[in-house]
Amino acid sequence: MMHYDRLAASDPDVRALISAEDERQRTGLELIPSENHTSPAVLEALATTFSDKYAEGYPGRRYYSGNAVADKLETLVQDRAKALFGVPYANVQPYSGSPANFAVYVATCEPGDPIMGLDLPDGGHLTHGWKFSATAKLWTSIPYHLKPDGSFDFDEIARLAKEHRPKIIWCGGTAVPRAIPFAEFATIADEVGALLVADISHIAGLVAGGQHESPVAHAHLITTTTHKTLRGPRGAMILVTEKGLAKDADLASKIDKAIIPGLQGGPHLNTISGIGVALHEAAAPEFKEYARRVVENAQALSSSLIAHGFTLISGGTDNHLLLVDLRPTGMGRGKLMQDALERVGLYANMNTVPQDPHPLRPSGLRLGTPAATTRGMGPNEMERIAEWITKVRDHLTDIQVPEDKEERKAVMRAFSDRLSTDTFYADMKKDVEAFCAGFPVPALT
Ligand SMILES: Cc1ncc(COP(=O)(O)O)c(C=O)c1O
Numbered sequence: 354m355m356h357y358d359r360l361a362a363s364d365p366d367v368r369a370l371i372s373a374e375d376e377r378q379r380t381g382l383e384l385i386p387s388e389n390h391t392s393p394a395v396l397e398a399l400a401t402t403f404s405d406k407y408a409e410g411y412p413g414r415r416y417y418s419g420n421a422v423a424d425k426l427e428t429l430v431q432d433r434a435k436a437l438f439g440v441p442y443a444n445v446q447p448y449s450g451s452p453a454n455f456a457v458y459v460a461t462c463e464p465g466d467p468i469m470g471l472d473l474p475d476g477g478h479l480t481h482g483w484k485f486s487a488t489a490k491l492w493t494s495i496p497y498h499l500k501p502d503g504s505f506d507f508d509e510i511a512r513l514a515k516e517h518r519p520k521i522i523w524c525g526g527t528a529v530p531r532a533i534p535f536a537e538f539a540t541i542a543d544e545v546g547a548l549l550v551a552d553i554s555h556i557a558g559l560v561a562g563g564q565h566e567s568p569v570a571h572a573h574l575i576t577t578t579t580h581k582t583l584r585g586p587r588g589a590m591i592l593v594t595e596k597g598l599a600k601d602a603d604l605a606s607k608i609d610k611a612i613i614p615g616l617q618g619g620p621h622l623n624t625i626s627g628i629g630v631a632l633h634e635a636a637a638p639e640f641k642e643y644a645r646r647v648v649e650n651a652q653a654l655s656s657s658l659i660a661h662g663f664t665l666i667s668g669g670t671d672n673h674l675l676l677v678d679l680r681p682t683g684m685g686r687g688k689l690m691q692d693a694l695e696r697v698g699l700y701a702n703m704n705t706v707p708q709d710p711h712p713l714r715p716s717g718l719r720l721g722t723p724a725a726t727t728r729g730m731g732p733n734e735m736e737r738i739a740e741w742i743t744k745v746r747d748h749l750t751d752i753q754v755p756e757d758k759e760e761r762k763a764v765m766r767a768f769s770d771r772l773s774t775d776t777f778y779a780d781m782k783k784d785v786e787a788f789c790a791g792f793p794v795p796a797l798t
Contacts, residue, residue, distance in 0.1 A: 384699055
């Protein structure tokens with residue numbers, strides 16, 4: 354259990370907010386697939402004197418003095434990343450996933466160059482060329498799509514790649530419940546001379562734990578956040594594969610230069626230490642079992658939801674996440690479900706479904722099992738969670754989300770009032786709290 358005694362003496366306001374967040378996490382359940390609970394060791398590594406140190410540059414090549422220890426740390430963490438993923442090069446300095454992806458563009462593209470990524474409404478990330486992201490303003494984005502059944506449309510991908518000759522093809526995404534077929538992407542990228550960049554932010558822990566194929570043999574570059582299934586602190590890494598170095602012997606050095614001086618200043622050494630701890634934990638045999646259970650739980654949750662009459666994009670999941678298609682009960686219901694579930698302490702997030710006409714009022718709900726699995730939950734608990742989600746859905750059937758903006762505002766206001774007054778939600782919140790008490794958050798025990 355974290356006590357924060359010195360913080361409490363020095364800044365009771367911040368201390369109170371940290372305690373409130375601990376309480377929210379302890380009494381509720383994170384079902385957002387991009388979130389997880391780090392180990393107490395990872396959290397301890399984050400709050401150290403490494404936070405005070407500047408270390409612009411790379412091990413042995415720093416712009417500041419006093420970095421002999423930082424050099425050892427960064428080299429250790431690079432070595433762990435290389436060993437865990439089986440690659441010859443790792444940059445562990447990106448501040449987070451979006452800057453890591455940005456660095457890939459800076460390293461490999463000229464302004465305006467064509468690039469291809471999965472369209473955001475279909476599950477791609479903002480940084481893969483979504484029209485409102487700077488990546489689509491600085492480079493020419495040609496999005497590709499999923500088929501209505503949730504699989505990749507490789508006919509479209511091959512056609513667009515031949516027509517536009519992109520510099521980069523991104524594969525991976527934020528809301529893709531099925532395995533990424535890296536070899537099929539590689540065939541297309543190799544044919545048109547594009548760099549294949551696998552963004553494994555969501556599935557890095559499953560790759561490390563042997564539950565998802567590794568992109569190493571197929572991609573030239575791999576980017577990943579460290580805080581999702583990999584269960585580390587917020588941060589990111591860029592990995593260069595042997596295939597990447599064979600295509601461009603300078604690729605690793607281009608990535609280094611894109612990070613600094615291209616985009617960033619001093620690396621966050623405390624985060625790098627936390628990433629090191631997470632990589633060490635992910636290399637342990639228990640992590641393989643964790644990854645296996647994450648997928649088992651996602652499949653159990655999928656089956657229970659389907660049994661309760663829900664429709665899932667692609668009909669199920671191969672990984673840690675599922676995407677519920679709420680359109681059978683009406684359009685734009687993602688926010689209704691998200692807010693109602695939040696009210697009872699179940700944290701999921703509204704999400705677009707493939708070809709969703711309204712990305713800002715989406716018709717899907719994204720759920721994931723990494724955090725619940727970290728707390729020790731299994732298939733029986735997934736059944737319980739599915740029952741609560743079903744009850745919430747059934748309790749909302751009398752509300753529809755109008756097309757008209759003013760009418761919609763009024764409906765959402767009334768819904769928000771109802772969330773605070775309807776005892777249905779208060780009663781369910783108590784049940785969720787009692788349930789969560791049996792599955793402690795590792796750092797809060
Ligand atoms: C596939 C993918 N790439 C990149 C990112 C960006 O990571 P960050 O939020 O750390 O910038 C995310 C975050 O959700 C992601 O899902």
